[in-house]
Amino acid sequence: MEAINYSEKIPNNVNLAGDRTLQRALEPWQPNNLKWWSEMGPDSAQAFDVYLRTAVSVDPSGWAHFDHVKMPDYRWGVFLTPAAEERRIHFGEHLGEPAWQDVPGEHRANLRRIIVTQGDTEPASVEQQRHLGLTCPSQYDLRNLFQVNVEEGRHLWAMVYLLHRYFGRDGREEAEALLERRSGDADHPRILGAFNEKTPDWLAFFMFTYFTDRDGKYQLCALAESSFDPLARTTRFMLTEEAHHMFVGESGVSRIIARTCEVMNELKTDDPARLRAAGVIDLPTIQRYLNFHFSVTIDLFGADQSSNAATFYAAGLKGRFEEGKRNDDHRLHDATYKVLEVRDGQLGERDVPMLNALNEVLRDDYIRDSIGGVSRWNKVIEKAGIPFRLTVPHKAFNRRIGTLANMRVTPDGRVVDDAEWQAHEREWLPSAEDRAFVASLMGRVTARGKFANWIAPPAVGVNKQPVDFEYVRFN
Numbered sequence: 001m002e003a004i005n006y007s008e009k010i011p012n013n014v015n016l017a018g019d020r021t022l023q024r025a026l027e028p029w030q031p032n033n034l035k036w037w038s039e040m041g042p043d044s045a046q047a048f049d050v051y052l053r054t055a056v057s058v059d060p061s062g063w064a065h066f067d068h069v070k071m072p073d074y075r076w077g078v079f080l081t082p083a084a085e086e087r088r089i090h091f092g093e094h095l096g097e098p099a100w101q102d103v104p105g106e107h108r109a110n111l112r113r114i115i116v117t118q119g120d121t122e123p124a125s126v127e128q129q130r131h132l133g134l135t136c137p138s139q140y141d142l143r144n145l146f147q148v149n150v151e152e153g154r155h156l157w158a159m160v161y162l163l164h165r166y167f168g169r170d171g172r173e174e175a176e177a178l179l180e181r182r183s184g185d186a187d188h189p190r191i192l193g194a195f196n197e198k199t200p201d202w203l204a205f206f207m208f209t210y211f212t213d214r215d216g217k218y219q220l221c222a223l224a225e226s227s228f229d230p231l232a233r234t235t236r237f238m239l240t241e242e243a244h245h246m247f248v249g250e251s252g253v254s255r256i257i258a259r260t261c262e263v264m265n266e267l268k269t270d271d272p273a274r275l276r277a278a279g280v281i282d283l284p285t286i287q288r289y290l291n292f293h294f295s296v297t298i299d300l301f302g303a304d305q306s307s308n309a310a311t312f313y314a315a316g317l318k319g320r321f322e323e324g325k326r327n328d329d330h331r332l333h334d335a336t337y338k339v340l341e342v343r344d345g346q347l348g349e350r351d352v353p354m355l356n357a358l359n360e361v362l363r364d365d366y367i368r369d370s371i372g373g374v375s376r377w378n379k380v381i382e383k384a385g386i387p388f389r390l391t392v393p394h395k396a397f398n399r400r401i402g403t404l405a406n407m408r409v410t411p412d413g414r415v416v417d418d419a420e421w422q423a424h425e426r427e428w429l430p431s432a433e434d435r436a437f438v439a440s441l442m443g444r445v446t447a448r449g450k451f452a453n454w455i456a457p458p459a460v461g462v463n464k465q466p467v468d469f470e471y472v473r474f475n
């Protein structure tokens with residue numbers, strides 16, 4: 001077999017060419033990864049030339065290169081943010097000690113689990129999104145979808161690099177298993193719930209990249225604090241790409257809203273039936289999608305009280321969001337935090353030890369951040385002179401994980417019984433009819449500079465290219 005030139009195939013700053021052990025580990029994995037990509041990556045798109053950004057260095061001023069590339073030829077690089085000199089652990093029981101350049105034996109199992117759980121989400125989202133290219137609303141959007149997909153593919157590489165480089169044989173087995181699980185598969189599902197849901201249409205895709213990729217941001221930020229330095233440096237670089245994914249989501253929803261408002265003003269109506277007949281997505285349907293994606297995503301942070309979360313923090317494996325900017329003792333033995341509880345059929349709050357509530361701390365940081373984009377969406381509606389406002393549902397709404405899992409709570413935070421839930425569920429979550437309607441709008445627009453009727457064009461193109469640039473050559 002011809003030797004693979006790794007530095008050519010896999011742009012990297014981890015001295016892949018000089019690491020024989022790592023090369024041997026990657027040799028069987030790489031063809032399996034390509035096989036997975038051709039089976040589970042973007043449907044019927046392998047021959048397209050796509051205007052993609054490729055990570056080619058870690059230089060903040062020029063880390064990416066833009067060009068047309070065939071997707072199987074995409075170069076999935078391995079990059080770690082350069083090591084900070086004498087980085088020290090800055091939280092937990094090892095505070096002040098030098099950061100670990102290797103995996104300490106006693107934390108091996110937990111670190112592997114953290115890396116595998118993060119790594120599993122990356123191919124999962126590619127699988128969830130694989131059919132969307134068949135119904136793209138424009139070349140611009142198709143290119144953005146593929147950009148997100150190839151970068152999630154690179155994030156898979158990033159986690160697999162850590163498994164191969166630092167975890168020996170069990171790392172190799174875990175790396176194989178990452179290619180074997182499938183989103184939504186009854187027998188071999190992906191690890192986390194939200195990554196087994198379908199992403200059937202472009203409204204779902206934009207909501208997913210706004211809300212669920214933002215969960216990715218918060219998880220990566222918590223791991224970027226890790227005492228295990230290679231994990232911290234890997235996730236720090238992944239965050240540079242995550243920003244674009246959330247931009248795709250925020251701007252996508254914003255453009256859908258803009259188009260809906262335009263038609264509302266043309267027809268002088270807010271009647272969902274008339275708007276649907278005009279081929280745009282009514283604002284209440286957008287609200288229901290928002291409710292669904294928000295509630296499913298905040299479950300990803302885990303149970304509101306968790307001894308694992310306490311262990312991960314105390315051991316220095318996973319920090320808080322912006323740990324370094326917080327002014328407390330970074331050990332949290334005496335700190336408390338408020339979590340929700342249900343008492344006598346009412347939602348209330350209760351103080352619990354903060355160490356056990358760190359999932360909730362991260363979830364609340366996430367919620368504060370995700371509200372920002374929703375108010376920017378409302379600005380679009382406000383500017384159009386329409387009185388409707390989107391809202392983020394209550395934290396207890398539609399939860400499947402933690403104390404609130406078996407509760408029926410309305411979007412505005414009232415505890416209700418099953419009968420009331422069932423009577424109103426259609427107003428709060430997308431119904432089968434809503435999804436069928438949105439699906440009915442999903443045609444395929446591929447002409448340069450043309451956009452589907454239900455979405456406004458973006459204000460500017462990608463990488464300073466015009467909006468009607470040839471983003472995808474279909475060949």
Ligand SMILES: [Fe+2]
Pocket residue numbers: 122151152155216
């Ligand atoms: Fe990712």
Ligand SMILES: [Fe+2]
Pocket residue numbers: 152213216242245
């Ligand atoms: Fe992402």
